[in-house]
Amino acid sequence: MMNIGVAGTGYVGLVTGVCLAEVGHRVTCLDVSEEKIQLLKSGQSPIYEPGLDDMLQKNIREERLHFTTDRTEAYQNKDMIFIAVGTPEGENGQADLSFVKKVAVEIADTITNDTIVITKSTVPVGTNEMVEDIIRSRTNHTAHAVSNPEFLREGNAIHDAFHGDRIVIGGNYEPAVEKVAALYTPFDIPVVQTDTKSAELIKYASNAFLATKISFINEIANICEFTGANVEAVAKGMGLDKRIGTQFLKAGIGFGGSCFPKDTKALTSMSAEAGYEFRMLNAVLEVNELQHNKLMDKANEYSAIQKGTKAAVLGLAFKPNTDDTRESPAIRIIEELKHKGAEIIAYDPIATDKMKAVFPDLTYTDSLEEALNGAEAAFIITDWAQIKEQAPAFFTSHMKRPLIFDGRNCFDPGDMLDGGVHYHSIGRSGNSFRMTMST
Numbered sequence: 001m002m003n004i005g006v007a008g009t010g011y012v013g014l015v016t017g018v019c020l021a022e023v024g025h026r027v028t029c030l031d032v033s034e035e036k037i038q039l040l041k042s043g044q045s046p047i048y049e050p051g052l053d054d055m056l057q058k059n060i061r062e063e064r065l066h067f068t069t070d071r072t073e074a075y076q077n078k079d080m081i082f083i084a085v086g087t088p089e090g091e092n093g094q095a096d097l098s099f100v101k102k103v104a105v106e107i108a109d110t111i112t113n114d115t116i117v118i119t120k121s122t123v124p125v126g127t128n129e130m131v132e133d134i135i136r137s138r139t140n141h142t143a144h145a146v147s148n149p150e151f152l153r154e155g156n157a158i159h160d161a162f163h164g165d166r167i168v169i170g171g172n173y174e175p176a177v178e179k180v181a182a183l184y185t186p187f188d189i190p191v192v193q194t195d196t197k198s199a200e201l202i203k204y205a206s207n208a209f210l211a212t213k214i215s216f217i218n219e220i221a222n223i224c225e226f227t228g229a230n231v232e233a234v235a236k237g238m239g240l241d242k243r244i245g246t247q248f249l250k251a252g253i254g255f256g257g258s259c260f261p262k263d264t265k266a267l268t269s270m271s272a273e274a275g276y277e278f279r280m281l282n283a284v285l286e287v288n289e290l291q292h293n294k295l296m297d298k299a300n301e302y303s304a305i306q307k308g309t310k311a312a313v314l315g316l317a318f319k320p321n322t323d324d325t326r327e328s329p330a331i332r333i334i335e336e337l338k339h340k341g342a343e344i345i346a347y348d349p350i351a352t353d354k355m356k357a358v359f360p361d362l363t364y365t366d367s368l369e370e371a372l373n374g375a376e377a378a379f380i381i382t383d384w385a386q387i388k389e390q391a392p393a394f395f396t397s398h399m400k401r402p403l404i405f406d407g408r409n410c411f412d413p414g415d416m417l418d419g420g421v422h423y424h425s426i427g428r429s430g431n432s433f434r435m436t437m438s439t
């Protein structure tokens with residue numbers, strides 16, 4: 001059993017703390033947000049993540065998991081301290097390390113014993129060295145820095161903690177790396193042990209590669225629209241090649257969320273700073289930017305939105321099964337619709353509260369029916385099951401004008417046409433996806 005401190009109780013810090021407590025460690029989670037800590041102390045999670053609430057409450061009850069705003073409680077007498085604070089996009093696309101630096105200073109000024117400081121936040125190459133330097137410059141206690149980037153997928157975070165594809169641990173002091181590796185033994189996940197800089201880069205390279213797959217299939221979708229091919233068929237035919245794989249080949253309105261946009265920008269910025277121009281990643285970002293306009297471009301083609309048009313925005317989270325709206329493509333669509341003077345109603349089953357922070361004056365609902373009642377156009381932004389399970393008749397019966405712009409290809413265009421819906425999606429030129437396969 002280890003005594004562990006965790007700085008930051010966001011998606012990463014909270015899931016890390018809860019899962020380490022679940023396997024028997026004694027964990028103290030710290031946040032600067034009094035509100036979050038009060039909520040967590042009462043056993044409620046400030047974020048939506050399937051399975052998290054039960055595990056949180058169980059470990060609080062069994063006294064392995066504690067929450068505090070007091071740095072002494074979180075950092076003193078700990079075998080290890082995780083840094084899981086945000087690394088948002090800086091002014092010029094670089095990772096803003098101010099939160100990480102602040103935590104390093106706070107750890108240095110609080111610890112009363114030697115410890116291991118593990119960075120879970122996504123940080124540029126060289127950051128762990130910097131953390132170690134900051135701590136060394138302020139205290140005589142030793143704090144070995146170990147890089148341990150996080151790969152959880154929001155909406156699957158608990159599952160991923162126990163069944164992830166790999167755990168990456170990077171450090172230049174072998175005993176510290178071994179100690180961190182031992183921490184993960186109960187998870188039975190392959191561990192990649194490497195040097196600190198490589199571990200830091202693995203995280204950015206992984207996210208950049210996935211973002212590249214998305215922009216690639218979106219480019220193919222655009223070619224499909226010009227040529228009459230169907231991107232779903234193309235993706236399936238490509239993805240069955242095991243070297244390519246089926247995941248992240250879903251055409252849509254581009255990637256969003258708190259990681260891909262900022263991490264791809266941070267990697268291009270980090271490369272440029274190192275003297276190398278990452279040409280391909282610049283193109284990935286440019287394609288994504290254009291893709292965000294796709295639905296509105298289509299709506300403009302049909303002059304679908306005029307002043308006063310009743311428009312439903314279906315889905316606000318950047319993907320299903322999370323309430324995270326950071327960098328969601330819904331933001332751009334809502335801004336455009338507002339600009340055109342549309343009468344907007346925004347639907348999401350769980351993320352409306354988070355979007356209220358961005359657009360406080362919008363009309364929100366968690367009822368799909370209410371969103372569609374009397375609507376003259378609907379924009380599908382998140383492929384929530386609640387949306388995908390509907391039949392065309394659901395749209396024709398509720399909407400004043402059944403006109404749908406689907407940024408997630410939730411429906412078969414042929415079925416929608418047969419059902420009387422004017423349906424526009426990505427990369428399918430109105431074709432049904434009817435591909436047969438012999439086994």
Ligand SMILES: NC(=O)c1ccc[n+]([C@@H]2O[C@H](COP(=O)([O-])OP(=O)(O)OC[C@H]3O[C@@H](n4cnc5c(N)ncnc54)[C@H](O)[C@@H]3O)[C@@H](O)[C@H]2O)c1
Binds near residue numbers: 007008031121150
């Ligand atoms: N969200 C994801 O899916 C995901 C996945 C992998 C990696 N990451 C990376 O993990 C890091 C954290 O991401 P997140 O989504 O959990 O962020 P988040 O914004 O949800 O949480 C960060 C938390 O840190 C707290 N904090 C800030 N300063 C602090 C301090 N001095 N002491 C204690 N707490 C402090 C904030 O109040 C906040 O609650 C980022 O670098 C991100 O890129 C995120």
